[in-house]
Amino acid sequence: MAIAYRKQIDEDTEFALWRIEENAEDLYAQLQLNDDEKAFVEQLRHGKRHLHWLGTRVLLRAMLQTDEYIDCKVDAHGKPYLVNLPYHISLSHSFEFAAVMISKRPVGIDIEQIRQKVERIASKFMNPDELKAVSNKDNMVEALYAYWCAKEAVYKCYGQKEVSFVHNISLQPFSYKPKGTIQAKLHKSDVQLDYEVHYFRYEDYMVGYVKG
Numbered sequence: 001m002a003i004a005y006r007k008q009i010d011e012d013t014e015f016a017l018w019r020i021e022e023n024a025e026d027l028y029a030q031l032q033l034n035d036d037e038k039a040f041v042e043q044l045r046h047g048k049r050h051l052h053w054l055g056t057r058v059l060l061r062a063m064l065q066t067d068e069y070i071d072c073k074v075d076a077h078g079k080p081y082l083v084n085l086p087y088h089i090s091l092s093h094s095f096e097f098a099a100v101m102i103s104k105r106p107v108g109i110d111i112e113q114i115r116q117k118v119e120r121i122a123s124k125f126m127n128p129d130e131l132k133a134v135s136n137k138d139n140m141v142e143a144l145y146a147y148w149c150a151k152e153a154v155y156k157c158y159g160q161k162e163v164s165f166v167h168n169i170s171l172q173p174f175s176y177k178p179k180g181t182i183q184a185k186l187h188k189s190d191v192q193l194d195y196e197v198h199y200f201r202y203e204d205y206m207v208g209y210v211k212g
Helices: 024-028 035-043 048-064 118-124 128-134 140-158
Strands: 002-010 013-019 072-074 080-082 088-094 097-103 107-113 169-171 179-188 191-202 205-211
Touching: 013 048, 013 107, 013 205, 024 048, 035 048, 048 088, 048 097, 080 088, 088 140, 097 107, 097 205, 107 140, 118 128, 118 140, 128 140, 128 169, 140 169, 140 179, 140 191, 140 205
Parallel strands: 088 107
Antiparallel strands: 002 013, 013 097, 072 080, 088 097, 107 205, 169 179, 179 191, 191 205
16 A cells, blocks of 8 residues: 555645555554554454545655654544644545645545446535536536535535534635636525635546645
8 A cells, every 4th residue: 555646735734545455454554543542443353444544644654754653633524634633634535535635724635436326416405506507417427426525525525513514614616627717606595615726636536625
């Protein structure tokens, strides 16, 4: 297992993709875990999420370049954070890849394997205007995944629960290319936030990432 792709966005922000090729035992051996984490990993042992959880933590360790114990917890909204280090983090995974983004500002990253099924569920994460803008266009499946990853990245960057992808996160129309940016807005009650989301295709995956 090794870092497959790494990008330094600025002096305080970077992300990386890690291709998960080892088995769970090999990944586990690279980590330092406390008793609660060991018990949690044991609960995951019989599912794909087991490899994903281990893979994101191994990648986080590689990016932080430390052999010390990393106290990574999850807050009440499900957002991971580092207890003793001055960084914001975002984690994602899909099939054979893990993704981690690190910054001194809030960040969000999402990776998804591109599959045809996204057309059937597009209305669950896109509003009618977004659906109309993307319908019957070339590379429609890829464009839908760019929408999905962008909204997921914004959601993770914001870091609060009870956000609707359809009603609270809107994206400006864009012409899909294998790599590009999307202007996004999160609007919920008195919260009005603007984001510029970057996305790119990597092999048969789509990646979206954003810095707050």
